[in-house]
Amino acid sequence: MRLDTLNKQIIACRKCQRLVEWREEVARVKRKAYMDWEYWGKPVPGFGDPQARVLVVGLAPGAHGSNRTGRAFTGDASGGFLYPALHRAGFANQPNAERRGDDLRLMDLYIAAVARCAPPANKPSPEELNNCQPYLVRELEILKPKVIVSLGRIAFERILRIFSIRDPALKFVHGAAYKLNTGHWLLCSYHPSQQNTLTGKLTVRMFDAIWSSARELIEKD
Numbered sequence: 001m002r003l004d005t006l007n008k009q010i011i012a013c014r015k016c017q018r019l020v021e022w023r024e025e026v027a028r029v030k031r032k033a034y035m036d037w038e039y040w041g042k043p044v045p046g047f048g049d050p051q052a053r054v055l056v057v058g059l060a061p062g063a064h065g066s067n068r069t070g071r072a073f074t075g076d077a078s079g080g081f082l083y084p085a086l087h088r089a090g091f092a093n094q095p096n097a098e099r100r101g102d103d104l105r106l107m108d109l110y111i112a113a114v115a116r117c118a119p120p121a122n123k124p125s126p127e128e129l130n131n132c133q134p135y136l137v138r139e140l141e142i143l144k145p146k147v148i149v150s151l152g153r154i155a156f157e158r159i160l161r162i163f164s165i166r167d168p169a170l171k172f173v174h175g176a177a178y179k180l181n182t183g184h185w186l187l188c189s190y191h192p193s194q195q196n197t198l199t200g201k202l203t204v205r206m207f208d209a210i211w212s213s214a215r216e217l218i219e220k221d
């Protein structure tokens with residue numbers, strides 16, 4: 001299967017009733033600042049370079065970010081922290097991500113998520129994560145990335161679950177990189193949510209170091 005075929009399947013998905021209702025409700029009601037937008041209001045597919053050796057795994061679309069724009073990390077504060085960092089590291093051609101069609105291109109990097117629909121309070125349930133897991137599995141099969149960057153603990157744990165790895169030595173620690181028995185490198189980063197960036201839990205310098213590590217791991221055995 002090709003990525004574009006997979007992405008069409010993702011966009012058409014209605015498996016999780018709670019999330020379907022929520023994403024569509026948010027798209028209908030909108031936020032005052034975006035009243036002139038026609039919200040995407042559907043699952044958000046993966047985005048990036050189909051030849052990528054780095055796969056980034058986020059959590060879920062932001063209600064007024066990618067649930068509005070239809071592209072991962074586009075149009076909200078998390079993307080406003082992520083894309084400039086990817087640009088500085090040479091993984092993106094520009095730091096800005098405002099809308100689909102804004103000429104943003106990713107090089108050697110692809111962005112996926114453990115849940116493709118915006119969840120209430122940014123919290124997908126375990127059942128919803130299970131429902132969505134096959135899409136991430138397919139992306140791993142198609143892309144065969146060398147490095148997987150988990151943005152947050154939930155993404156980290158989901159990757160280990162997909163590979164059936166139960167090793168207490170593998171702990172989610174910001175900046176830690178593990179060579180998995182599957183051959184992938186798994187690199188841990190705090191999620192660039194406002195909760196982390198505004199509190200200083202994740203700084204620009206800490207985040208830049210993640211993308212430098214990702215670049216080094218591409219070349220490492």
Ligand code: SF4
Pocket residue numbers: 010013014015016017019020043115116117128131132
């Ligand atoms: S979260 Fe995933 S499985 Fe659930 S409806 Fe959205 S795309 Fe489908």
